[in-house]
Amino acid sequence: MTYLPGKILNEISIGVLAIDVDYQVISINEMGAQLLQVNREDILGKNVYDLFPDAPSEVRHVERTIETGKEFNIDVMPYKWGKYDLYLSVQTRLLKTDDKVIGAMVEFTDVTQLYNKQLKLINRMEDMAVNVIPLSEGVALLPLQPIIDEVEFRYILDKGIANVSRMRASYLIIDFSTINTVDSYFIERVQQLVKSVSLIGTNVSITGIKPTVARTWIHSVEPSLQVEFHLNLQAALRNISTY
Template sequence: MLPQSIYQSDLDGRCVFANRALLASVGMSMEELRGKTPFELYPRELAEKYRQDDAHLLKTGQAFETIEEHRVPATGEMIYVKVIKAPVRDVRGEIVGIQGIFWDVTSEHIARQLSDEREAHAATVRELSTPLIPIADKIVVMPLIGTIDSTRASQVLDTLLDGVVARQASVAILDITGVRDVDSSVADTLVRAARAVGLVGAKVVLTGIKPSVAQTLVELGIDLGSIVTSGTLQSGIRYALQQMHPASAPSPGPLP
């Protein structure tokens, strides 16, 4: 017996053929099933969907496929079914009925749903781990916490660059107060972020540089180039605001 259920119906939706798999799923013989419509086999809501699908197929003459939730009449089990329907034509090319094939794809559908949920969860985690926060007109802050590996470094660059462009920011503050370790890889990420942001016309302010971090950067010989550095987030924000309103703000001087 084929795992796929195969059937054929006339223009009124009455069954004229069903294979053994379909007969087993509805718990009927061919004699019992012949002439019956979906409204005599399935819940009304599902049968109505079948009717609408068939009407669309008869109108367009085009085959289609879909995945739908389905209750097995013989067992009451809820499954996901992939359905492919196509018109049946006579020798003159006129549509005289509908033929279809459907089969259980519950395991594949659930696996896909779980995969989508995992990806959505991962995306949420990524967003929470690299948030971009607008604090004033044309100023955004990205507080970084924890460890920055190669994957997260890529997320930082993508989120920062996309956010700067989307918000038309002029200053992006990267706060590394919560970063556990600053090594050459982290420093390279910061430099690349500054260069990328600079290419779209904005400036990076690096805040949260503790003495130990500053010493590490010196020992590594990292040239931060055009990145403005600051010991605290507050002083970095003050500097950014001064850049936005230079006429009304005092000269920033050295950043603490």
């Protein structure tokens, strides 16, 4: 049985595990043992299916690399089974000698904290993108944010309608003041939002559209869309007050 150089592997900050074609562990570095919560001496020479009999198939990428001959690169993989509660970044590689496969290795890194931070950022982005603000009785404001392209528009549509309905808003002002550039897809989705809230009895005004955005709107607009345009929020509020 051939072992990989342990001294070199122990100097790197990612986990490394190598197995032969019979799925026996031929090498694991200190970080790998730490992440897998095992003793290196206890698992060397042991079959990974015996060591981790309950591991689900969706985390057995190093074994699958031997079975299929394909290498896998996964940015974020849930590693949640048994005692494990992690998110790992995984890269598998075939081990060859004279073009003959002798095993496979996997490099893995704990990205749990980074992944959780990204989830929190996404949640904040979603909240910002659908931040419907009550201005007065029956009047609400949806200030569109430049980050809106990064958020699933289906979420924006569903959450926006829910917020407007919950506020029982008779008027919704959608403000474009912070939006400098858009494409036709963006405009189509906003129009879909306008039509949806109109179906629940809410009148829609749009404010703050810049000339570059206006040109895209004109080329993408549906003739039947019922919406009023105003230069700014103050103009829209004055118009609403006259009803």
